Amino acid sequence: MEISPIDKEFVDSLTTRQLHNYFGNLVHEYNHLVQHREGLKAKYFVIVQCNIADTFTWDDYHQRIKDYQKEDADFAQRVDWKNRQLEFVSSSLQQRINNDGKLRNNR
Numbered sequence: 399m400e401i402s403p404i405d406k407e408f409v410d411s412l413t414t415r416q417l418h419n420y421f422g423n424l425v426h427e428y429n430h431l432v433q434h435r436e437g438l439k440a441k442y443f444v445i446v447q448c449n450i451a452d453t454f455t456w457d458d459y460h461q462r463i464k465d466y467q468k469e470d471a472d473f474a475q476r477v478d479w480k481n482r483q484l485e486f487v488s489s490s491l492q493q494r495i496n497n498d499g500k501l502r503n504n505r
Contacts, residue, residue, distance in 0.1 A: 401486045409487060414494050421487045428480045435473040442466040 412420060442462045 401482065405483070405486070409490050414491070414498060417487065417491050417494060421484070421491055424480065424484050424487055428477070428484055431473060431477050431480055435470065435477060438466060438470055438473065442469075 409417065409420075442465060
């Protein structure tokens, strides 16, 4: 997925301070997605029950694996997209900071 022109326009419309805050929010969202993705194994494969053999069939097991793989792939895609956003905003912020520094030095 490429960064859309609308996203680029949004980033360009922000002040440097706003862009810095937006970057911080993206980092927070990225970390949240990564933590949630890491917790998927516990969600699907940690089972607490005394007589599991009586209630958990091979079909259940295979369904859990399928569900886990689907949700994991979804989170992998979301993490990748958020990472692309972070890279774009980071480079925009760095460019903005460099340009602001050059303007101050030329005064």
